[in-house]
Amino acid sequence: MEFAEGYRLLWLFFVYSFAGWVTEVFLKFLEYKRFINRGFLIGPYCPIYGTGAVIITLGAGLLLPVDRSWAMSFLIAFVLCGLLEYMTSYLLEKYFHARWWDYTRRPMNLNGRVWIGNLILFGIGGVLILKVFNPRLFALAAHMEPRLFTALLTALSILFVADGITSYFIMNLLKQGVEKSRADKSEEIAAEVRYLLENRSVFHKRIMDAYPELTFRTEKVKARLERIRNEGEALRLLAEEKVEAMEAYAREAASKNLxxxxxxxxxxxxxxxxxxxxxxxxxxxxxxxxxxxxxxxxxxxxxxxxxxxxxxxxx
The missing domain is CATH 1.10.287 (Helix Hairpins)
Structure with missing residues (x-):
């Protein structure tokens, strides 16, 4: 049976959100050698992956009459997922005063929010989504009994919304803890937030474990980092002046000695x-x-x- 486009996209959203969560958990297990429940939500899904797959599918659908090539599929995923990751990072930092991922040390990054390695993986993933996985997922949905398929998506949607509401209150508590902090170092703020959450439920404590690399960017932290940068620049300029003066003196002394x-x-x-x-x-x-x-x-x-x-x- 052919379902309405909204059901098909919702189906893709949940499948790819779960697949993204599995990928994140696996990669963090390789890095930290322990299970880490990744993502902002409690359940086993990372919505950014599901959202990325949906916008790739929609973008490819709009360009389908123009170009169906693999290169176009790669480009669509490269651009759209890059924009999605950048905007998600920007909005989360603005709202929660925290940098949830940071690619500053990676080559060819843009403000530490996206970098070329991920963009290439997004492009490859987009090709696989459009050319390999989507046709099979749509075929699987078409073979399901309509009422079962509708009930499954409805149940998942209800659980997802409930999870989103619960996670919102948890994340809002974290946000309040960060805003009340008077510390000017990310590490000190993280310690305060952990102390705030440690006597609460396991759902509250998991968010700090989900992002071991989390760094906080309050106005105090930003001011401190700016002060450090300015002091470092001043020291660099002073060192350059000293070196230049020493070189000039050495040249003059050498000229006289010769x-x-x-x-x-x-x-x-x-x-x-x-x-x-x-x-x-x-x-x-x-x-x-x-x-x-x-x-x-x-x-x-x-x-x-x-x-x-x-x-x-x-x-």
């Missing part, structure tokens, strides 16, 4: 003559000081050379 003794002696005589002439003519005081400084530096260079020669002869 100048032959006879030339240095001639320069001293010429500068002394210029100093005497300037004194007779009542020259500018700054010019007189510059000449005196140049004569003194040249004399010090000659004296250092003579000192080194005496030491070498003594040895």
């Amino acid at each position: 100048t032959p003794t006879r030339i240095l002696q001639r320069e001293i005589i010429e500068k002394q003559d210029a100093l005497i002439a300037a004194l007779k003519d009542g020259g500018d005081e700054k010019d007189l000081e510059a000449l005196e400084e140049a004569i003194r530096e040249n004399k010090e260079t000659l004296e250092n050379r003579e000192r080194r020669l005496r030491l070498m002869r003594a040895e």
Whole structure:
């Protein structure tokens, strides 16, 4: 039996949400060697995966008269799922003051919310969804008894809505805990939130375990990070200035040390003559000081050379 488009999309949403949850749990098990119930909801589903599959299906349907190629399927998933992940990250951070995933250290990332590796996987996944899985899932739904299929989707929808309401209150408690915190470090806020949730139900405590890499971004934390960045930039500029000054000094010293003794002696005589002439003519005081400084530096260079020669002869 061919079901209405809304039922077909709802069917895809639940199947891919569950598949996404299984994928997340498996990947985190490989990373942390323990079971982690991923996602914001209590049940075994990650709605972002189901939503991604649905928008890929809708996008492909709109472009079906134009292009049915695998390349177009890849591009649709690459772009639409990338936008979905970016906007989900942005909205969750704005509402909960927390960064639930962060790709800042990954190559070719956009504000740490998406990165090229995931986008390529989204594209490949989109091709599999459109070309392999969707036809089979639609065929499976068509072979189900209509009333059983409708009852299944209705029951799943009721459970999903109930789960969403319960999880909303849990997440709102976390949000309030973050907003009341006066700490300026993500780790301190996380400790306060854990303390707030630890005496509550297992449903409350699971959200912190679901995202071990969770970082909090309150205004205090952002201000502290900005202050650290500014201080780091100031130190970097100061270090660069010191290095440049040392390099200039080294070049000047090397230039003097490489100048032959006879030339240095001639320069001293010429500068002394210029100093005497300037004194007779009542020259500018700054010019007189510059000449005196140049004569003194040249004399010090000659004296250092003579000192080194005496030491070498003594040895």
